[in-house]
Amino acid sequence: MRPHRSQRLALMLVCSYLLLAAAAETARAQCSAPFLVDQTFPTAGPMETRWRICWQPMAGNGLVITAASFQKSPSAPLVRVFWDARVSEIFVPYHSGSPRYHAVDYGFPLIPLNSNDCPAAKGGTILGSGKEVCKELRDRGLAWKDDTNVRRGEEVVTWGALDAANYNYVIEWTFRDDGVVLGRVGATAQNLPSVPFEAHMHGPIWRLDIDLNGFAGDSVFLGKHIESVAGTTATDTMTLISTESGQQWNPLEFTALHIQDSTLKNSRGHASGYHLMPIRTGTPRHFEDFTRNDFWVTRYDPAEMAGDSLPTYVSTPANVANADIVAWYYGGLHHLVRDEDGEIVNGIWRGEAHVMWTGFMLKPHNLFDTTPLFPVGTTPPPPPLCPQGQRCCEMEGNRCRICVPNNAQCP
Secondary structure, X not given: OOOOOOHHHHHHHHHHHHHHHHHHHHHHHOOOOOOEEEEEEOOOOOOOEEEEEEEEEEOOOEEEEEEEEEEOOOOOOOEEEEEEEXXXXXXXXXXXXOOEEEHHHHOOOEOOOOOOOOOHXXXXXXXOOOOOEEEEEEEEEEEEEEOOEEEEEEEEEEEEEEEXXXXXXXXXXXXXXXXXXXXXXXXXXXXXOOXXXXXXXXXXXXXXXXXXXOOOOEEEEEEEEEEOOOOOOEEEEEEEOOEOEEEOOOOOOOOEEEEEEEXXXXXXXXXXXXXXXXXXXXXXXXXXHHHOOOEEEEEOOOOXXXXXXXXXXXXXOOEOOOEOEXXXXXXXXXXXXXXXXXXXXXXXXXXXXXXEEEEEEEEXXXXXXXXXXXXXXXXXXXXXXXXXXXXXXXXXXXXXXXXXXXXOOOO
């Protein structure tokens, strides 16, 4: 049970919380260069969509997103997506059982970048007074294709690299023109000097304070896709997560978290939300309790920032239905040491471990009213009146009532 408070004290606390939240919201909304990235898409031509992103460099956490809002059309309002998004811990256990590093706890700084990291010719701009963050505008490839009709997509990427002793951790946030967010951590640089040939893991834990359309009224559902191997049918389920808890990812069920706001709807009346989906090569599990789940959902508490303390945070489960929630995601990299990492030459390590990545996708669901990035002022070609190799003999309205082979006469 949580401690009892008088109604008067509770009212004072609520009022204080709302005032602090409003003040913080105002401060975040007023972030300015170099801590503001305001990006419209497409990068050439009239605006179709827009991201407004605030960021800060923080010791230990690296590149932290302190606000992010998305605008789905020129006439639509900005919709809050993140209040705060950060890597809350990076757990690095070695196979022999020791060492077992909690890298964020060391307070490592971001590394100053140069033009080799962030070349302007590749769409890069170095940000920050310490030149520790790179912003890149990228062509992300195909957004969609339908025969000869096609649209390529774009994205704005912000990244910085933690100077974690022998390792560098690249912390990357990608915001796409279709409202998708990607979070990734890449491990690179040099193997641990004391045991350069020992395999180990890198396990980032993201803390995602997702405030869809504001901090109040959010709920999280556990999504599953289940195939019937005994038959030919399949089902998709969405189960409300009502109290603070950890959840496991099952690759056979395409497990994902669905975050939804109680009032945010598109013009078709459908509830708008975001799907949190893993991008991973495996599932890390270790002796430590905080590694036993891949997703966690907690109620917002500004004192709860450490991913390795999650079991404690949920030990007295609070309600998270229609509330101010925080979603957590635990990913993992398995570094099986290879000759390509480097070698010891005259007693000195020579070489670099290339970047390995793990991360997640946050994908909009019913946020748009229809297909985003669809050609403005054009419509897709109509479907063929008849199957290929046939022609129409008699129309009925806008469809063909009688089709015959091209070399045949109409009846």
